[in-house]
């Protein structure tokens with residue numbers, strides 16, 4: 454992330470021209486004002502509502518005249534050491550937005566709820582290799598914040614200075630040589646959003662963002678710069694925290710935060726310690742440890758990279774939040790609705806007591822609840838009792854009738870059709886140890902506990 458400053462600073466621009474027409478393609482992006490989800494549009498009006506949360510998208514939420522810059526590879530060592538590049542980055546207003554990848558028309562996202570004594574503290578959403586866009590809206594100190602972008606000499610592929618742009622206008626008012634465009638880069642990254650159940654103000658959000666980022670880095674021994682954290686939809690309106698792994702492929706730590714029931718609690722304990730607070734009691738240890746720190750210092754929550762947030766950051770404001778998180782459990786959930794509603798809905802759809810018993814066990818052992826019940830897979834002529842859509846896995850709960858020869862033969866036929874369609878299936882027999890079987894498939898059901 455740190456190299457973007459330098460990337461924008463070089464005068465010669467690596468623009469992504471259309472391979473066929475050699476034209477510079479301009480895009481628009483509709484940004485959800487509620488969750489910060491991005492909708493990239495190459496033609497037409499684009500969606501009216503957010504594809505992730507359903508919020509209506511207003512005309513003012515659209516960023517226009519965007520041009521894509523080619524990605525440039527920068528060595529990691531340069532990213533960390535170059536203060537100059539950080540300074541450049543801080544000077545720009547960068548809008549980050551993302552889109553979860555899609556598999557067979559449905560969004561590939563893992564969700565989890567962070568709870569304490571049945572109270573929801575936060576909802577986590579994680580995506581492998583989500584598309585992320587980093588959009589440079591312009592200088593942070595520009596006079597009109599709604600005026601986005603930079604002047605680009607399209608013909609020569611140079612960023613034009615304002616003077617050049619003015620000269621150009623004077624010589625030829627019709628000139629299309631210099632255009633005002635909004636440059637962006639596109640990558641695929643592992644991403645995670647954190648939405649707190651309670652709405653917090655900018656001070657709390659900025660502080661907890663820094664605390665969790667540093668604690669994750671420490672807990673998983675990441676290099677500085679391997680993890681990035683930003684507020685979404687914007688710095689002025691912090692609805693949720695957005696984390697992403699800076700390297701393509703990534704170390705996989707964000708995924709663990711969603712899948713490991715105790716990972717968030719461990720991270721929160723580390724965050725308390727980073728804030729000079731006792732991880733058990735929350736007591737302020739700064740004086741005892743001879744640290745001069747009022748709101749925050751460079752030993753706790755301040756970093757060069759979060760300089761624009763320094764006025765907001767105050768470790769004392771997040772003490773209670775971090776203590777709650779440190780005692781929390783994280784439970785995977787496979788759909789957008791809350792786990793309890795999801796369970797009720799599934800229970801209604803079950804058509805045998807045996808199925809309800811299985812579902813209750815999955816819930817009670819804090820495992821992932823299926824996305825569908827009685828789900829028709831027409832191409833295989835089967836309706837499994839449960840289905841995990843994101844994992845393409847069908848679940849059958851077999852009562853005693855499946856022991857009979859004829860039914861067993863039908864089951865075999867269905868299984869071969871499922872295999873041909875690339876759909877995994879797991880059978881739970883009425884007389885076998887279901888918990889042991891659930892444990893065999895942590896990828897499908899989570900680790901539970």
Ligand SMILES: [Zn+2]
Pocket residue numbers: 485486487488489490503504505506507508
């Ligand atoms: Zn949204």
Ligand SMILES: [Zn+2]
Pocket residue numbers: 728729744745746747748749750751752753754
């Ligand atoms: Zn400090």
